[in-house]
Amino acid sequence: MIDLERVSRTFTTRGGEVAALRDIDLEIAEGQFVAVIGRSGCGKSTLLRLMAGLLAPTAGRVTIDGSPVLRPRRDVVLMHQLPALLPWRTVLGNVMLPVEIQRLPRAEYQARAAELLDTVGLAGFHRRHPYELSGGMQQRVALCRALIQRPRVLLMDEPFSALDALTREELAAQLQEMHLTRPATTVFVTHSISEAVLLADRVVVLSARPGQVRRVLDVKIPRPRSFGHNAHVADAAACIAELHDLLY
Numbered sequence: 001m002i003d004l005e006r007v008s009r010t011f012t013t014r015g016g017e018v019a020a021l022r023d024i025d026l027e028i029a030e031g032q033f034v035a036v037i038g039r040s041g042c043g044k045s046t047l048l049r050l051m052a053g054l055l056a057p058t059a060g061r062v063t064i065d066g067s068p069v070l071r072p073r074r075d076v077v078l079m080h081q082l083p084a085l086l087p088w089r090t091v092l093g094n095v096m097l098p099v100e101i102q103r104l105p106r107a108e109y110q111a112r113a114a115e116l117l118d119t120v121g122l123a124g125f126h127r128r129h130p131y132e133l134s135g136g137m138q139q140r141v142a143l144c145r146a147l148i149q150r151p152r153v154l155l156m157d158e159p160f161s162a163l164d165a166l167t168r169e170e171l172a173a174q175l176q177e178m179h180l181t182r183p184a185t186t187v188f189v190t191h192s193i194s195e196a197v198l199l200a201d202r203v204v205v206l207s208a209r210p211g212q213v214r215r216v217l218d219v220k221i222p223r224p225r226s227f228g229h230n231a232h233v234a235d236a237a238a239c240i241a242e243l244h245d246l247l248y
């Protein structure tokens, strides 16, 4: 579905040319959950921005279903590290924002918004405003806003990295649950090896800048997965150890 063929991206800065990504070849199938992991500055955000149509490659091609990605698409949503909610809108109003912008049928999507908020444990918070919520709750609202229009592709740029460790685990578990119910093709940038192993079908390890695909690791642990002790703890430990060795 998402196809990157020999994709490179260079930035021209006052200090000269910065090669952020070089010769990336990557095929992501419909419904797949791919984690991207790599050292700071290796081009992970750049990779997402290329897939989102916010940046053009300097060389190579990014396509979705065979069409080159030349601009942002309605069926592709990018979620960031910070929730960026509109402070004057309620929780429900923030989740419904994409529906209003795209003039989709309100009643139908209102029911979906309620269902999403319910899944992330915010059933009683529809009429609250962002300032009344914790950081974790705000990021849950941002996740519901990202999913409201049922995107085919969900691009997530370190979405949980501003959260405390416990909230982060909880949100990762909720994301897994949502992905199992309705799998959008997901590309999830993270610095957390264990989060990548919990969530992903495949983990793409990038080398230091310029980012190149160092390794793609298939995670074959059955779902639902858990951070806790379970039957697959040895498989998870083996994946974590392999990724650790690749990164350090």
Ligand SMILES: Nc1ncnc2c1ncn2[C@@H]1O[C@H](COP(=O)(O)OP(=O)(O)OP(=O)(O)O)[C@@H](O)[C@H]1O
Pocket (backbone or CB within 6 Å): 011, 012, 013, 018, 019, 020, 038, 039, 040, 041, 042, 043, 044, 045, 046, 047, 209
């Ligand atoms: N608009 C830009 N102009 C100039 N250089 C840029 C631009 N965007 C990114 N870069 C450079 O490209 C490289 C890759 O940046 P990018 O943000 O993609 O890395 P990253 O892996 O997401 O980093 P981090 O893990 O720290 O968030 C960096 O050296 C960065 O300085």
